[in-house]
Amino acid sequence: MANHARKRRREPFNVDVKQVEIYEDLASEQDEIRLKAAQALISQFTPDQNPSDEQIRKVLQRLFRGLCSSRKAARVGFSIALTELLAQIFTTTTPTTRQDSPSEELSITKTLDIWESQSSASGSESGQEQRDHHFGRLFGAEALIKSSVLFQQGAPFDQWVRVLTLVYELAKKKPWIREECGWILYRAVHDLAAHKADVKFVNAILEQLGTADLARTPEGVSIWLAAREMFPQAALPAKVWKYDDPLDAREKTALAKIMKESSAAEEEKGSKSSGVWNSKLHFAWDVVLARVSNAQKSKDKSGASRLTFVDFWTEAVDNGLFASASSEERKYWGFLLFVKILADGPPLQASSVFTKNLVRCLTNQLAVEDRYLHRMAVKAAKSIQTRVSKEPEFAAAAVKGLMGSSGAVNFDQVTKTKTVEKIMAEANRDALQQILPFFESLVANPGTEDSKAAASTRMFLAGLLLSIVRARAASKDTKDKASKEESKEKEEDYQDVLQQILFIFVRFAYFKPLSDDKSAPRPALTEATQELFRSRINSCLNSLIANEKYAAVVPYAVVRKIRDAAKSEEYGKFIIDMGEVIRDSVKTAFKSLKKLSGMENDGVTGVDAFKLLYSMTILQVYNGDSDAVSMLEELEFCYTKILSAGDSKEKKKDKKDKKKKKEKEKESDTQDAGDASDALVEILLSFASKQSQLFRRMSEQVFSAFADQVTANGLESFISILEAKESLAGQQEMFEEQDEEGDEDMMDVDDDDNELDSDVEVDSDVEVIDDDDDDDEDDEEEEEEEEEDAEEMAAFEAKLAAALGTHRADQDLQAESEASDSDADMNDEEMEQLDAALGQVFRARQQVLDKRDEKKDARETMINFKNRVLDLLEIYVKKCHSKLLALDLLLPLLRLARLSSAKHVAGKANALLREYTKLCKGAAIPSLTASESGADHSSAVWELLRSVHKEARHSGPAAHASACSQASLLLVKVLVAHDKTALGQVVDVYADTRKAQLLSMKCHVQPSFFTDWNNWCVSASKQK
Known part of the structure; x- marks a missing residue:
């Protein structure tokens, strides 16, 4: 009760509901709501609203306290509102109204007091609450710096130093927040440059950077480089770098250690590690990568050698992050950098990132799905393909990087992916012209002395070359005329590339190097490999002749190349x-x-x-x-x-004499x-x-x-x-x-x-004929085959039993037992006779x-x-189809449709007959009067019609009956078109078939045969 009595009595107060809603919306997860809330809050403190110092103090207090909220969105919303409010309060008023004096209710000094007090952790809070306060202080510092109130005219310089001191203390005290602190100070240098602030503000940053012993950290490197670039006259800390420049070529080893934040880097003087791994890349990588030279060799104005991208990447990334002893976390960073350069880096940088350790790690991680970095490696591989799809000429660098000296020739085989194959499918002509000589050199020298391994690699390379041909041969012109012209031009360009691929196959398929040939393949190609290459030539041509453009030209170029090379012995002796x-x-x-x-x-x-x-x-x-x-x-x-x-x-047409000749x-x-x-x-x-x-x-x-x-x-x-x-x-x-x-x-x-x-x-089944009779025939054939197999097996067992002098197990077990007993008494001569009999x-x-x-x-x-x-x-x-000669196909096709033991052959024959009869319509019906020889073939057609009707009488699939009907009606059309009076004879032919159906048990003509005929008669009578 005593403790309760000592508590201060709460005084009644009015709750501003609208203000509460604004603060609540500042913490919203949605950007639009936060921005509207910030705008509503700031509008209450414009000069025309004439807010009091007390109102301003309270809102600043509330905003600084909100930065310490555990809700992440709250920090963002409150930080935006605070930045804008500070800028509005301390820049829209006259200097006399906000003098930084002890007597004023509100000033920059008092504002910093509010910030420091609201973000101060007393030590009695939980660990999470302390983290929230540290982040609140950091976000508060960022708002103060972004508002530019600390370095505007009339602002007290000591308060700028105060802010820097608190930020540096936070960075040293809590390593897990050091990167964020460094980022704020790095951006502060940019803000100072944008406002053309006095160099003393930057000097204050650099001075405390040295005293805080953070110069040799990724953050320190970033701040150093930004300050030197934007403020050349700034006083950089002395004795931090041996050559006074982190980008001096001679500092690459030290810089690499700092960038990877290794324990070895801590041994260096002034070097500090954050001690905390972050799955995101440190912003310092962007800073350094943007400033290293893309040239092979570079010097600054003083003549000192500048660090190049290749040297930095090799030292810091390949030998650093991807070193064999590096942790999986650092390799993860390496993959992030790899993906970043491939996505945004200039061509020269992107072409230089396929270094030895990196590609080895990429290969190993891709090969096994349960590896720790497998998913990251897959993302890296896809980033290569994405770059090539956007920039096809990059394919050459990618393929050489993955399969060259830094990678594996059989990269796709080892990784069980189609990475290289997909890259080459996107490659343009220029890239392919660089890739093909590279592939040819790999075929000649696969990088192994083992003949089996070399054969496997050559087989893989042959497959890749074939995939290029197939990808290019399958390309089709678009419907747009302009696109057609462009596609035509591209195809003409690719013809040289396609022929070059085939010439590579020719070299290794048909020739054996001479004994003194220094460029001879090592190890020598086996006969099987040469046979494989000849097979690949056929496979390439198979794809190319489907394209009219290449059908005649490329095969001719291939055989001509073989002939010429055999004569000149360019590749050696023709085999x-x-x-x-x-x-x-x-x-x-x-x-x-x-x-x-x-x-x-x-x-x-x-x-x-x-x-x-x-x-x-x-x-x-x-x-x-x-x-x-x-x-x-x-x-x-x-x-x-x-x-x-x-x-x-054609040449003799002009001659007018000797007409008979x-x-x-x-x-x-x-x-x-x-x-x-x-x-x-x-x-x-x-x-x-x-x-x-x-x-x-x-x-x-x-x-x-x-x-x-x-x-x-x-x-x-x-x-x-x-x-x-x-x-x-x-x-x-x-x-x-x-x-x-x-x-x-x-x-x-x-x-x-x-x-x-x-x-x-x-061949595979292209059409299944559903017919009971046909199925029954198949079943009968299968039964006959099974019976034949059973008979053969029985005969074999009988001969075997006779040779052994035993009986089958299901005939006489006792006799078999006796025979087995007698076997034990067989001598060598008897055993030899038994072996001969068994053989x-x-x-x-x-x-x-x-x-x-x-x-x-x-x-x-x-x-x-x-x-x-x-x-x-x-x-x-x-x-x-309109030629009279084509009618000779009708009867053979009908018989094939009925008699073939392969369903898909019968189905194809039926389909061809349907297509034939559909095409023969109107003027396309074969004409008896248009015969090339002028002879009358009507009698042959009549005989063919009767033969078709005889074929229709056979038992067969339903499709066969339909085909017979279609063939018959086609012949009827031919005969009637030649002679209208032939219709009566046609009726007689159908009548004979109907009679056979009624009187002969061997006639199996289907009812549909006459239904089709009746329908045709109705149609013909209407036309008549």
């Missing part, structure tokens, strides 16, 4: 052994290629297609394909008859052109038969140019493949000579990146398995071949 006959064939082919190149602007049809075909065939010769030599001879015949003959006819020549030329077309079809089928997407694409492009010249014999070549059996017998019939090594050359050897590097195409049994079993595999491979080969033929026929149908 392909070619006889005199082969060389002569290749030489003749190059002569034709040269002529074709001269026809480019003459508008001769198929020139580019022939250039592509010649180039790819020559490349096959260089790859050791024996069949390619005979193909060159056939190709020469095609070229002579199709292009040369046509060109010579010209007619005979014309007939002869037509015959020769037909033979040439047939030969060309056989060549294209030879390419299409290979399990390679490259040759499939090439054959399609060439065929597209000559599809309209296909003759009946040429079309029959396609049809014979469609009608061949999908079995070993069908394969033997189709391919007279087996070439077991042809397709293997195209197989990819890179298991880790099969999709990227292989152009071998494996014979297992050899027979292996032969059965090999035969089964051979049958399976043959089936897959035939299915793949039919797929390729259907792709070519799709081109033919699109270009020649």
